[in-house]
Amino acid sequence: MRYCLALDLKDDAALIARYEEHHRKIWPEIAAHLHANGVTGMEIHRLGTRMMMIMETDDAIYDAAAMAQAMQDDPKVQEWEALMWQFQVPTPWTPQGEKWVPMTKIFDLGNQ
Template structure:
């Protein structure tokens, strides 16, 4: 399954540079944690302070609640999350206590009629 999520960064060029540096090579424990919980691919994009994450998961393994519980139980993952929160900020639409918030898909080219399907 593909999920697209949004989060903001604090509007500080130095903090943004540090955040990006941390993501050039994440801690091995974080990569392992993600993979163990069914995350098969993840990409993060940034425009200004707004970030978008595309996350692919294996439906047979991924369980958001179980992953959240494992995060709370793992000191190294908690340390990473606390470090990242130094740089991150909730979007104006993010409920209190949450970080990454799912985005709503409003367009999918695959669902559109192709040129070959249209009559002249």
């Protein structure tokens, strides 16, 4: 399955540059966490401070609740998330306490 999610960055060029640097080569523990939880592909795109994540998953493995619990149980993933939160801010439409939020698909050429 494909998921598209949105999150914003703080409007600071130096912070954005550091955020992008962290994503040139993520920590191996983070890649392992994603793979172990059924994430088969992930891309993050940015325009200004708005980011869009495209996440591909293996439906036989991926379970959002289980992945969230695995994140809570892994100190290294928690460390990464705390580091990333130094650069990130929720979108104006993000519910309290959440980060990456699903975007609504409004068009699919394949359905035309």
